[in-house]
Amino acid sequence: NQAETLGFSKPTGSLIPAALEFSKLFAPDPYDPPKAKRLLAEAGYPSGFDAGDLYPWPPYTSMGEALAGYLQAVGIRTKVRTMERAAMTTAWRDRKLKNVIVGITGAGSNASTRLEAYVSKGGAYTAGVIPEVEDLFQRQVRELDVKKREALLHQIQQILHDRMTHIPIYELAFIWGVGPRVEEPGINLVRSFAYSAPLEDVKLKRP
Incomplete structure (x- = not known):
């Protein structure tokens, strides 16, 4: 955060930014390498494991390298693979990327729009579909009652959080330069x- 955006990005535990309608907030997990190592050991990986390639979203290569370092510190070994943006976008949409992908999106609208791209069966960047999530997603698309729709979208976000399908890092702060004119x-x-x-x-x- 400090190196990439001068500390302006907000750490989060939520897949959906707080500013988007229907978002459900989750506190970010603390940075705790000793605890992470204990959890890995409890899961049967006392020496860590090889997680394969790590693809950082262009142009955030340095961020990808930093994340690879964090993973390495607890025994999760990756190899950073950089690609030109158009090539990576195509490979991701064609489901050719495996292992670890560092995704960044600026898509607006609301939680439904953001979730569609990453967890729905028709999503451009969906790596796998959870039937329960897909059912809830399709139900919220048809739901006209705002409160009921919000409840369905909150259910989806809770499931994704509980199953750790994604690892939110921070809400990216874009650094602007505004001229005097x-x-x-x-x-x-x-x-x-x-x-x-x-x-x-x-x-x-x-x-």
């Missing part, structure tokens, strides 16, 4: 959107 840079005008938008609202200062 800019009056309105369009930062966070669209909630949780990572880029400058809407472009029609971006303004320069008058001379």
Whole structure:
């Protein structure tokens, strides 16, 4: 966090960012290598194990290397494999990437949109489908009652959290540079959107 985003990213235990509608919050797990080693030993891996390739999402190669170091510290051995962004996107969508993938997304909208890409059977980046999760996901798509839909989406997030299907790290903070001639840079005008938008609202200062 400090090296990548000057400490501005918010550590999280949630797959869905807090700013998105229908998100369910989970506290981040503390960094505790001794406990991690104990858990590995209890699971039958006292010397750790080889986890294979680790693919960091471009251009976050240094972040991937740092995560590989954290895993190595507790005995989980990986090898960082870097790819050009378009090639990695295609390989991921074609289900050709295995083992560990460091994913980063700026997709907006709500929890349903974010979950669709990663856990639903039609998701571009779904690595495996949990039948219970898929059933809940399809039910929430059809649900018109907002509270009932929220409850279904919270159930999905609880299942994913309990089964540790993903390992959330932090809510990525994008570092901006705004020049002196800019009056309105369009930062966070669209909630949780990572880029400058809407472009029609971006303004320069008058001379």
